[in-house]
Amino acid sequence: MESSVLPLLSDPAVHTGRARRVGFVLLALLLCAALGAGAYWLALQSYQNAARRQADQRADFYALTLQSELARLETWPRIAAFERALRDLLLQPGDPARRAAANRYLEDVQRSADVNAVYLIDAHGIAIASSNWSLPSSYVGQSYAFRPYFHEAMGAGFGRLYAIGNTTGVPGYFVAAPISAGARVIGVVAVKASLDAFGAALARSGDLVLLSDANGVVFLSSVAALTFRTLTPLSPAVQSRLRQTLQYGDTALTPLSDTQATGWPDTLRLALPGARPRTYEVEYRPVGRLGWQVAVLLDARSQRQSALVAGIATSFAGAFVIAIALTLRLRKQRYLERRRAAAALQQAHEELEQHIARRTAELSQANVELANKVDALNRTQRMLSETRDQAVQAGKLAVLGQMAAGITHELNQPLAALNALSDNTVRLIGRGRMDDVQHNLTLISGMASRMGRIVAQIKAFARKGETERERVNVHEAIRNALLLIEPRRRELDAHIECAPNDDDAVTVLAGSVRLEQVLVNLLRNGLDAMAQTEPAMRALTILVDARDDHVEITVTDNGPGLPEAVRERLFEPFFTTKPPGQGLGLGLAISQAIMEEFHGHLGARNEPGRGASFTLWLERG
Incomplete structure (x- = not known):
C-alpha cells in the first residue's frame, strides 16, 4: 500500500494541479x-451626492418656511x-378708560x-x-x-429676539x-409668538434639523x-452678555459634543438620546436678520452602509459568475470521471452484494438472538410487575393484620350492644311500650350501619388496587x-388534626385504594x-x-424524629426500626413505589419542634 501511495504523492503533476487550483x-x-x-466607491459617491441634493432642498424649504x-x-x-388707543395710553398712562381700551385692542390683535x-x-x-x-x-x-428688543425698537426702529420669557x-x-x-x-408695542408649530413640523419630518442663533445656541430642533x-x-x-439679557434664563448652555468634529463647520459631532456620539455632514441656510441658521444634518453612516451593501452584492x-464558469468546467470533468468510475462501480457493486449476503446472514442470526432476549426481558418485567403488585397487596394485608385486634374491638362493642338492645326490645314489645321499641330499633339500625361502613372500608382496602390513574x-x-386507623388511635389516645382546606373537593391523579394504603402506612x-x-x-x-x-x-x-442514619435507609425494603414481629420494613x-406509579413522590424530613414529617407530592386532577 505504501509503495503505491508514495509515488503518487511525489508526482509533479499532482503538485502542479494543486498549485493551479490555489492560484485560480x-x-x-x-x-x-x-x-x-x-x-x-461608485455607490458611495452616488448616495452622497443624492443625499446632499436632498439636504439642500430640505434646508431651502425649512429656511423659506421659517422666513x-x-x-x-x-x-x-x-x-x-x-393704533390711536395705544398712543393715547402712552400719553396719559393713568387714565383707566384708555388702559381698558388698549387692553381690548391688544386682545383682538392676539x-x-x-x-x-x-x-x-x-x-x-414698563x-x-x-x-x-x-x-x-x-x-x-x-x-x-433689560431686553435687547426694547432698546432696538426705541432706537433703531424695530426689535427682534428669541428668548425664554422672563x-x-x-x-x-x-x-x-x-x-x-x-x-x-414714546413707547413700544411688542408681540411674543411661539415657534412650537414649526418645531413640531421639524419633528414630524424625520430629518435631523437644528435652528441656531448668531451665538451658535440651538434654540429649536x-x-x-x-x-x-x-x-x-x-x-x-x-456667556456674560446672555446672562445680562436673560435671553435663555438660567439654562445651562452646554456644547452638543465635548470634541469638535474634523472639518467644522461642514461637519458636526453630537450624540442623539440613547446613542453614541456620531459625526454628521451639515447643510446651513441663513434665516432672518438675527444671524439665525437652519442646519440639516446628514448621517454619513447610512450612506456608507448602503454603499457597503452594494459592494458586497x-x-x-x-x-456567482465565476462559480457558474467553474461549475461548467467541473461538470465536464465529472462526466469523464463518471465514465471511468462506472467500471469500478460495477465491480464494487458485485463485491458489495457478496458482503451484504454475508452481513444479512449475520444480522438474521443476531435478530433471532435479540428477539429471544426481548422475550426474556418481557417475562422478567411481567414477573417484576406481578411481584410488586403482590408486595403491595401483602403490605395491605400486613397492615390489616396489625389492625385486626383493634377492628375486632370496634365490631365487638356494637355486637354486644345489639344483643342487649334486641333482648330489651323483646321485653318492651311484651309490655306494649312501642315508643321505647322504636327508639331501640333506631339504635340497632345505626349500629348496624356503622358496622357495615367498617366492614366495607376493610373490604375495599383489602382488594387489589387499580393500576390506572384517575x-x-x-x-x-x-x-x-x-x-x-381509628382503633390504633383510640388505643394510644392520640389526637389527629386535619388542617382545613378552602376547597374540600381537591382531587389528584392517583388510585383511591392505593392512595389510602399510603395514607394508612404514614x-x-x-x-x-x-x-x-x-x-x-x-x-x-x-x-x-x-x-x-x-x-x-x-x-x-x-415522635422522636428520624436519626440521620435511619433517614438515609428509610425507603429500603425490609429496613425497619420497630421491634421484631411488629413490622416487615x-x-x-x-x-414510595405506589407514589412513583402515580408520577408523584414521597419525601421525609424532621419538623423542628416536633417529630418526623412525611410529604406526598401528587399531580392535581
Whole structure:
C-alpha cells in the first residue's frame, strides 16, 4: 500500500494541479474584491451626492418656511404701532378708560395674529397694557428695559429676539415696533409668538434639523433633547452678555459634543438620546436678520452602509459568475470521471452484494438472538410487575393484620350492644311500650350501619388496587384512612388534626385504594412513633396544600424524629426500626413505589419542634 501511495504523492503533476487550483481561487477572490471595492466607491459617491441634493432642498424649504412665518409675525407690531388707543395710553398712562381700551385692542390683535401675547411698553421699559392683562401671568407692571428688543425698537426702529420669557418661563420669538408722538418715540408695542408649530413640523419630518442663533445656541430642533445646547463652546464674553439679557434664563448652555468634529463647520459631532456620539455632514441656510441658521444634518453612516451593501452584492454577483464558469468546467470533468468510475462501480457493486449476503446472514442470526432476549426481558418485567403488585397487596394485608385486634374491638362493642338492645326490645314489645321499641330499633339500625361502613372500608382496602390513574378526592381518601386507623388511635389516645382546606373537593391523579394504603402506612407509622411519647403530647397533623399543578399532603407526628442514619435507609425494603414481629420494613418502600406509579413522590424530613414529617407530592386532577 505504501509503495503505491508514495509515488503518487511525489508526482509533479499532482503538485502542479494543486498549485493551479490555489492560484485560480486567489485570482477569483482578488477579482471579486476589486469588483466590490469599485462598486462600493461608485455607490458611495452616488448616495452622497443624492443625499446632499436632498439636504439642500430640505434646508431651502425649512429656511423659506421659517422666513415666511417670521415675516408674518413682524407685520403685527408694525400695524399695531399706528393704533390711536395705544398712543393715547402712552400719553396719559393713568387714565383707566384708555388702559381698558388698549387692553381690548391688544386682545383682538392676539386672537387675530394667533400669538402668545401682545403688550405695550412705555419709554421706561414698563409694560402698561397687555392682551393677558386679566391672567395671573399678566405682563402689566413687568419691566422689560433689560431686553435687547426694547432698546432696538426705541432706537433703531424695530426689535427682534428669541428668548425664554422672563415672566412665564416659556420660550418665544419677540418682535417690537416703536410708537411715536411727533418726532419723539414714546413707547413700544411688542408681540411674543411661539415657534412650537414649526418645531413640531421639524419633528414630524424625520430629518435631523437644528435652528441656531448668531451665538451658535440651538434654540429649536427636530429632537427636543438637543435644544438649548451650543454648536461650539461659548466664549466668556458671550456667556456674560446672555446672562445680562436673560435671553435663555438660567439654562445651562452646554456644547452638543465635548470634541469638535474634523472639518467644522461642514461637519458636526453630537450624540442623539440613547446613542453614541456620531459625526454628521451639515447643510446651513441663513434665516432672518438675527444671524439665525437652519442646519440639516446628514448621517454619513447610512450612506456608507448602503454603499457597503452594494459592494458586497457586486462581489457576490462576481463570485456567482465565476462559480457558474467553474461549475461548467467541473461538470465536464465529472462526466469523464463518471465514465471511468462506472467500471469500478460495477465491480464494487458485485463485491458489495457478496458482503451484504454475508452481513444479512449475520444480522438474521443476531435478530433471532435479540428477539429471544426481548422475550426474556418481557417475562422478567411481567414477573417484576406481578411481584410488586403482590408486595403491595401483602403490605395491605400486613397492615390489616396489625389492625385486626383493634377492628375486632370496634365490631365487638356494637355486637354486644345489639344483643342487649334486641333482648330489651323483646321485653318492651311484651309490655306494649312501642315508643321505647322504636327508639331501640333506631339504635340497632345505626349500629348496624356503622358496622357495615367498617366492614366495607376493610373490604375495599383489602382488594387489589387499580393500576390506572384517575381523579381521587383527597379529603375522602383521608377520611377513609382515618376510619381504618381509628382503633390504633383510640388505643394510644392520640389526637389527629386535619388542617382545613378552602376547597374540600381537591382531587389528584392517583388510585383511591392505593392512595389510602399510603395514607394508612404514614398514619400508622406516625402513631407507632408516638407510642413512647407522653399521652398528652401524642398529636398527629394532616395538612393538605393545593397548588396550581400539584397537591402536597403532609403527615407530621410528635415522635422522636428520624436519626440521620435511619433517614438515609428509610425507603429500603425490609429496613425497619420497630421491634421484631411488629413490622416487615416494607411499608415505606411500597408507599414510595405506589407514589412513583402515580408520577408523584414521597419525601421525609424532621419538623423542628416536633417529630418526623412525611410529604406526598401528587399531580392535581
